[in-house]
Amino acid sequence: xxxxxxxxxxxxxxxxxxxxxxxxxxxxxxxYLETMVHLQVPAIKLVDTQQLxxxxxxxxxxxxxxxxxxxxxxxxxLRGETIMLYQLANVGVLAKLLGYSDDDxxxxxxxxxxxxxxxxxxxxxxxxxxxxxxSYAAPRILSSRDEHFADKLAATAQQWQLALQVDIRYQLxxxxxxxxxxxxxxxxxxxxxRQMLDQILxxx
Amino acid sequence: MPLAGLLQPLxxxxxxxxxxxxxxxxxxxxxxxIARRADLQPEDVKGKSLFEVFSDLPQAWLQRxxxxxxxxxxxxxxxxxxxxxxxxxxxxxxxxxxxxYMAQNCSMLPLTAAxxxxxxxxxxxxxxxxxxxxxxxxxxxVARLQLANRTxxxxxxxxxxxxxQQLGYEIQRAERYQHPLSLLLFDLDKFxxxxxxxxxxxxxxxxxxxxxxxxxLLRDTDLLGRYGGEEFxxxxxxxxxxxAMQVAQRLCSAVAAHRVAFEQQxxxxxxxxxxxxxxxxxxxxxxxxxxxxxxxxxxxxxxNQAVAWRDSQSVYLKKVK
Numbered sequence: 001x002x003x004x005x006x007x008x009x010x011x012x013x014x015x016x017x018x019x020x021x022x023x024x025x026x027x028x029x030x031x032y033l034e035t036m037v038h039l040q041v042p043a044i045k046l047v048d049t050q051q052l053x054x055x056x057x058x059x060x061x062x063x064x065x066x067x068x069x070x071x072x073x074x075x076x077x078l079r080g081e082t083i084m085l086y087q088l089a090n091v092g093v094l095a096k097l098l099g100y101s102d103d104d105x106x107x108x109x110x111x112x113x114x115x116x117x118x119x120x121x122x123x124x125x126x127x128x129x130x131x132x133x134x135s136y137a138a139p140r141i142l143s144s145r146d147e148h149f150a151d152k153l154a155a156t157a158q159q160w161q162l163a164l165q166v167d168i169r170y171q172l173x174x175x176x177x178x179x180x181x182x183x184x185x186x187x188x189x190x191x192x193x194r195q196m197l198d199q200i201l202x203x204x
Numbered sequence: 205m206p207l208a209g210l211l212q213p214l215x216x217x218x219x220x221x222x223x224x225x226x227x228x229x230x231x232x233x234x235x236x237x238i239a240r241r242a243d244l245q246p247e248d249v250k251g252k253s254l255f256e257v258f259s260d261l262p263q264a265w266l267q268r269x270x271x272x273x274x275x276x277x278x279x280x281x282x283x284x285x286x287x288x289x290x291x292x293x294x295x296x297x298x299x300x301x302x303x304x305y306m307a308q309n310c311s312m313l314p315l316t317a318a319x320x321x322x323x324x325x326x327x328x329x330x331x332x333x334x335x336x337x338x339x340x341x342x343x344x345x346v347a348r349l350q351l352a353n354r355t356x357x358x359x360x361x362x363x364x365x366x367x368x369q370q371l372g373y374e375i376q377r378a379e380r381y382q383h384p385l386s387l388l389l390f391d392l393d394k395f396x397x398x399x400x401x402x403x404x405x406x407x408x409x410x411x412x413x414x415x416x417x418x419x420x421l422l423r424d425t426d427l428l429g430r431y432g433g434e435e436f437x438x439x440x441x442x443x444x445x446x447x448a449m450q451v452a453q454r455l456c457s458a459v460a461a462h463r464v465a466f467e468q469q470x471x472x473x474x475x476x477x478x479x480x481x482x483x484x485x486x487x488x489x490x491x492x493x494x495x496x497x498x499x500x501x502x503x504x505x506x507x508n509q510a511v512a513w514r515d516s517q518s519v520y521l522k523k524v525k
C-alpha cells in the first residue's frame with residue numbers, strides 16, 4: 001500500500017493554506033453575519049480515519065451530536081467530504097447566527113444551512129490557494145442529535161483513507177459557538193494533494 | 205461554436221427547473237420546466253421581482269439564503285427532507301393527500317457573467333416527489349408496524365409485553381415524583397364454561413366485547429392490556445387505592461349489566477377484579493403479584509366483585525393454599 005503520509009514540509013504547507021483559507025472565511029463570514037467573527041486558527045491534524053470515531057466518541061461522551069456531511073469535487077481528481085460535528089444546547093444560537101427570525105425553519109434545516117455556509121466558505125478559500133475550484137453536493141444529515149453518532153461517523157469514515165481534522169471555534173460577539181470540522185479525503189486524492197503541495201513548495 | 209446555439213434548446217429540454225436571477229433578485233430567465241408548471245410565459249416575467257412573480261415563496265428565509273450566495277459566493281441548498289418545496293408547483297404523480305405539490309431539491313448557485321463580470325444566481329429545481337412519496341409510505345408502514353407490535357390481535361388492547369413495559373415506566377415515574385399509582389387485574393368469571401357452551405368463537409366475542417366496554421369506561425391515561433387468556437390488566441396513573449376501587453366497582457357492574465350478542469343469543473358475563481396501590485420500593489412483578497392475590501380473593505369470595513389487596517391477604521392466602 002502506498003504510504004499516505006505527508007512530509008513535514010508538506011504538512012506545514014497545508015497548515016499554512018488552511019490558515020489563509022480560514023482567515024478569508026472568517027472575514028467573509030463576519031461581513032455576512034454582520035457580527036464580529038473570530039476564527040481561531042486551527043491546528044490541523046492528519047489522522048487515520050479508523051481512529052476518528054473513537055476520538056470523537058471520547059470527546060463528546062454521552063452527548064447528543066449532530067453530524068452534517070458535505071461532499072466536494074475539484075479539478076485534477078481532488079475530492080472529499082467534510083463533516084461538521086455540533087453539540088448544541090439550544091438551537092436558538094443557530095437561528096440568531098443565521099439571522100432567522102421566528103421562522104418556520106426546523107433545527108435540521110438550520111444545521112444544514114450553517115454547515116454549508118461554513119464549509120463552502122472555507123473550502124472555496126482552500127481551493128483558491130490550491131489554484132483549483134470546487135463544486136459541492138447538497139449537505140446531508142448523517143446523524144441528528146444522536147448519542148450513537150460515532151457509529152454513523154465510522155460508516156462514513158470507512159470509505160476514506162485520510163482525515164484532516166480541523167477544530168474550528170467560532171467566537172462571536174454575543175455568544176460563543178463551537179463546532180468541529182473534519183475533512184475526509186480518499187487515498188488517490190491524497191496523492192494528488194501531495195503533488196499540488198509539492199508544486200506550491202517548488203514555486204516558492 | 206455550436207454550443208451557444210444548443211444552450212437554449214438544452215435548457216428548455218432539461219428535466220430540472222432553471223431560474224436565473226440578477227443581483228437584485230429580478231428574474232432574468234426561467235426555463236420551460238418552470239414556465240409550464242407555473243403556467244407562465246418566460247418573456248412576461250423577465251425583469252420582474254422573483255417574489256412578485258412567485259408570491260408564495262418563503263420570502264424572509266429565501267432572501268437570507270440568496271443574500272448569502274451573493275455575498276459569500278458559495279452555493280446554498282434546500283432539501284425536500286427539511287422543506288418540502290420552495291416553488292409551489294404541481295407534479296405529475298398520482299395525488300395523495302400529503303403531496304399536493306412537487307417535493308424539491310434546490311441548489312442556489314453563484315454565477316459570474318464571463319463577459320461583464322456581473323453577478324447572478326441560478327436556482328436549480330429538481331423534482332424529488334418520488335422520494336418524498338416513498339418516504340411517506342415508509343413512515344406510514346413503520347407507524348402501522350409499531351402499532352401492531354404493541355396491540356393484542358384479538359381485542360385491540362395493548363399486548364402483554366408492551367403493557368408490562370409501560371407498567372415499568374409508570375412505576376419509575378410514581379417513584380420519582382411520589383405520585384399515586386394503582387394496578388387492577390381482572391379475569392372473566394367461569395370463562396371455561398362459556399367456551400365449552402358456546403365454542404371458542406363465543407368466548408372470543410365475549411373477550412372482544414368486554415375489552416371494548418372496559419376501554420370505553422377508562423380515562424385516556426389509563427393503560428389497558430391483555431395479560432393472559434381471559435385476564436386483563438389496567439394501569440391507573442395518578443390514582444390512589446380508593447380511586448382505583450371506585451373504578452373497579454364501576455367496571456364490575458358495567459360488565460355484569462351488559463349483554464354480549466352472539467349468534468342471535470345474549471351472553472352474560474361477569475368479571476372479578478383485584479386492585480392494589482403502589483408503595484415505594486415495589487417492583488412491577490411484586491405489584492402484579494399483589495393484584496393477583498386480591499383477584500384470587502375476589503374469586504374465592506364468590507366472583508363478580510372487586511377486592512383491594514391488604515397486607516394480611518398474602519399470609520391468609522398462604523394458609524388456605
